[in-house]
Amino acid sequence: MSNRRLLWPALALVALLLLNLVFTPSFFALRLQDGHLFGSLVDILRNGAPTLLIALGMTLVIATRGIDLSVGAVAAIAGAVACTHIADGGGPVTAMALALVLCAVLGLWNGFLVSVVGIQPIIATLVLMTAGRGIAMLLTEGQIVTIDDDVYRQVGAGFLVLPIAILISLAVLGGVALATRRTALGMLVESVGVNPEASRLAGVRARTIIWTVYVFVALCAGVAGLMISSNVSAADANNAGLWIELDAILAVVIGGTSLAGGRYSLTGTLLGAVIIQTLTTTVYTIGVPPEVTLVFKAVVVIIVCLLQAPRVAPALRRAPAPPKAEQEVEEVAVR
Known part of the structure; x- marks a missing residue:
């Protein structure tokens, strides 16, 4: 993808950061305390880590001409499984492993509906989006399950100089970049998205590719769910990961995919995820009323998307028309 496609999102991010600096002069300040790095920028990256994780998986799904609306419900299920297991006396490592295995199974289910049964991705994943919250509620018996486990808390609230959540999301980003840009996997994903039938006739296993990306996005959602629940040491099946699928899709679209x-573009997805979280921080910084927060975010996202739209961006780069007098001189010269 051309770097020009990332120009407007980058400018939008710079504008949001400068707006925060106007309202909070210490916005760019960083401090190291007890070996932990703190600051507003660090908070943005840490709070945006779950969105970035899901957006990475969503990027590959969208690249195959699909979409996954169930990632928020999958995140809630992951937190519910892990916290319930720990509350019942299980170990945190086993709890996280069980949660991720279940998320992989859910990803296989979505991939089966899309690639084998042939259901439209938006409908196939809408089924799990609706049922997933119910599954999470059943696992927690409709209650907020609270736990006290230091190991589990590290996933969302731990530090290794930087928050562990940031390190996990960046590690996944690096792994995806290596797997898709240094191997043929990225080209195969793109070929399936451009023309699935032609890819199949060329020998590409389109079903396997589609299955793989849906399992991957489900695993990303599972890790994000573990981050969300471990950050508050509780599983809230009703609110954990609520609407995060929309933020992830917006991050991917803002990034130019x-x-x-x-x-x-994985770089564009990273930029889009940071924009979404920075936008959320900006809303609270400038004192936008909570009831219009979503409207404010929607307006900014629409502006960014319009600026990079195929029909709008060329118009903005086009040189202005010459004055009428100059046009007449040119016409006379031509005659």
């Missing part, structure tokens, strides 16, 4: 499938 087309919903029509095909080419994608």
